[in-house]
Amino acid sequence: MTNYYGSQVSRLIEEFAKLPGVGAKSAQRMAFYVLKSPQERAEALSSAILTARSTAKYCKYCQNLTDEEVCFVCAGDNRDPQTVMVVESPQDMAAYEKTKEYSGLYHVLHGAISPMDGIGPSELRIKELLHRLDTDPPITEVILATNPNIEGEATAIYLSKLLKPLGVRTTRIAHGVPVGGDLEHVDSVTLMRALQGRQEL
Numbered sequence: 001m002t003n004y005y006g007s008q009v010s011r012l013i014e015e016f017a018k019l020p021g022v023g024a025k026s027a028q029r030m031a032f033y034v035l036k037s038p039q040e041r042a043e044a045l046s047s048a049i050l051t052a053r054s055t056a057k058y059c060k061y062c063q064n065l066t067d068e069e070v071c072f073v074c075a076g077d078n079r080d081p082q083t084v085m086v087v088e089s090p091q092d093m094a095a096y097e098k099t100k101e102y103s104g105l106y107h108v109l110h111g112a113i114s115p116m117d118g119i120g121p122s123e124l125r126i127k128e129l130l131h132r133l134d135t136d137p138p139i140t141e142v143i144l145a146t147n148p149n150i151e152g153e154a155t156a157i158y159l160s161k162l163l164k165p166l167g168v169r170t171t172r173i174a175h176g177v178p179v180g181g182d183l184e185h186v187d188s189v190t191l192m193r194a195l196q197g198r199q200e201l
Helices: 007-017 024-036 039-055 090-099 126-132 150-166 188-196
Strands: 080-087 104-108 141-144 169-172
Touching: 007 024, 024 039, 080 090, 080 126, 090 104, 090 188, 104 126, 104 141, 126 150, 141 150, 150 169
Parallel strands: 080 104, 080 141, 141 169
Antiparallel strands: none
16 A cells, blocks of 8 residues: 555554455545544544453353343343344344344354355354253244355254254244345344244254
């Protein structure tokens, strides 16, 4: 990258450009926005990043990101403890929470099986999911809500092969969700219909 603005400004632009979905022009706009902002705003942004990075942890039950030992869903007393929806990311969990149609618990895998990217089952939070099956009251249904793309489908098939021999009802969200899309970008009505139309695997 040509150093048009001095080494430190160029470095800031380069760091923004490393964020997913941020191109060179967007990175430049973000950097100049920060530089034009009052000092307090820049400090607040820096503090928020560092604090979130140092305090964020995984919920001991569902593996959602939280700054407490147990996330707000698992800590809620009005959830169905016998139903667990498996999602790929915290963003997917948030998307379903926004529908206000699901009252069970979640399990966040933090990814999907993708041999091309070197991600196998051992890189996901699958072992933690299997440990949850020994709870009381027992989990009676696992809803596989991985993304409807190749990686999500492969993950759902892998999980169903693990879960079915254990006698747990295993369902997959219906494909009202567009193939190739990500759950976090799907509207609430489509997510609700996909949940209502889930099928036995």
